[in-house]
Amino acid sequence: MNAKPRLNIGAVRSSFAPWADASAKPLVRFEAVTKRFGGETAVDAVSLDIYEGEFFALLGPSGCGKTTLMRMLAGFETPDAGRITLAGQDLAGQPPHLRPVNMMFQSYALFPHLSVAQNIAFGLRQQKKPKDEVAARVDEMLALVRLEGLAHRKPHQLSGGQRQRVALARAIAPKPKMLLLDEPLGALDRKLREETQFELMALQQRLGMTFLIVTHDQEEAMITADRIAVMRAGQLAQIGRPAEVYEAPNSRYVADFIGDVNLFEARVTEDGGDIIRLMSPEAPDGLEAIEDDEVPVGSTAWLAVRPEKMRVHLDPPPPGPNRLEGQVADIGYLGDWTTYLVELPGGRTIRAARANASRVVERPVDWDDKVWLTFAPDSAVVLTR
């Protein structure tokens, strides 16, 4: 996608990039997979490769088809068109119980009549593993998710976080080729969710297992995944590393769905190779952005600028491009960040965010202050759709 080497995007596990290797064989391949429910197209000709050892996230709002896509891989839905292969083998016609993938359900779906140990052993029993092997694997799993003392509890005697870990252990125990996680942390409270995100990531690294996570929570996807596929109405809007989809979104939809963004509708006036100049009534001195792709002069484009890349000035900076003038309409103090809502003369509100790097600020920005906003040309992204 939209690779921009000069901007040097991407931080996590930069050495791990099988998708960039043309000779690498994907573990899972969706080929133009389509699924319709009645008249509605839930998944629309999606093609997608997921590689061995990858932590892949399907991200999108509810109803975008991400869960359907996952359920087709697990075998609970049948594609109307297209093909899904796992390790080169076509999965068509293979029922869920014969597929070497396991799923962790959103509701956890722990068997209420079985103990924690029996829940974890369920998949191993189906594989007809000898008794002592099952017991050893259950112990290993209990240790892995730190539930050693709770083997004989029933699910209703566990806390939400413990249930989540049992569900995880149960899905991992039969050593599937791939683990599918359907909104795995949705039912946890915020603090526990954050901890568990990092735990999941560490666990995936340790096991070397391929994880596919479905989530509507962008933070969850950003923290855990190697790559994110942003979905919209049954289609893939963008695939990329978390930093790519955040810093180099390919559309207004992706820019807006992931994080906060300020969008300026503008007319392209000049394409000077690297630098693109645009005109917008909201920026009297014009707009400038660094963009490798060509954008036709005279066309309409959108300039996307993240709030944290907006600088707030109380004194007027020297005139020049990427300079906006406005009045502080609201201030949201979050502790680590402060968000300023700045009203432009045209009436639109722009977001600017500042990290509260020091405890005391010499000249704090106050309500109704007249302020100027500026941003660097390489902080802005030109979007054509």
Added chain:
Amino acid sequence: MRRGPSAFNIAAITLGMGFLYLPILLLVIYSFNASRLVTVWGGFSTRWYASLFQNEQLLAAAWVTLRVAFVSATLATVLGALAALGLVRAGRFRGRTLFSSMTYAPLVMPEVILGLSLLLLFVSVGLPRGFWTVTIAHTTLTLCYATVVVQARLVSFDEALEEAARDLGAPPWKAFVLVTLPNIAPAVAAAWMLAFTLSLDDLVIASFTSGPGATTLPIRIYSAVRLGVSPEINAISTLLIGLVATGVIAVYLLNMRRRTPGA
């Protein structure tokens, strides 16, 4: 603000309970009457219970009733559970609403009509009336009750549990046996109990569909009463009430139990 029930509440409850249980209470008391005259109290005695166990006609009727109730309750529970599964699991198929309302229709259908139509059916197919015709008729009667009870449990049963079992390598039938069945078992047991009790005390349908050699207890009691109330009838009725009450309480307890663990 208001503590405890008002005078009106107490009056309403007393009146309602009196209406419901005074006749039954009277019957139970008179079953321990020493006198042969049913309406005259002649002191406490259990002699009618003793003589009851010498009355072979009544004992035979009781035995028929128990067998009919057992077989019809079992059939109704199996069929009802299958109907409930179809209604809950099959999603929206053509005629689903029609099917589900048709399942419930016998709940409100007058028993006389049901009995009469079953009689017509048995006569037209040439089935001699006896044990099996009563049993089939009672299965028809209790099937819809069993369906309702099992369906109520299935609706709240998380289908993801069965999917999880299949995902972990269990074929569909095994997933049902290992996961779904244990979780709906209390409802299935409750459905059986309900069907059993309903069959036990049915008079109307049984009188249409039973034949010689398959006289059920309610029929026997009814015909005995027409010749005059005997204290023995009071005694057997008390036993019947005890059995039905036990069944109803068991259903209630089974329903309570399935609600407590909320995993």
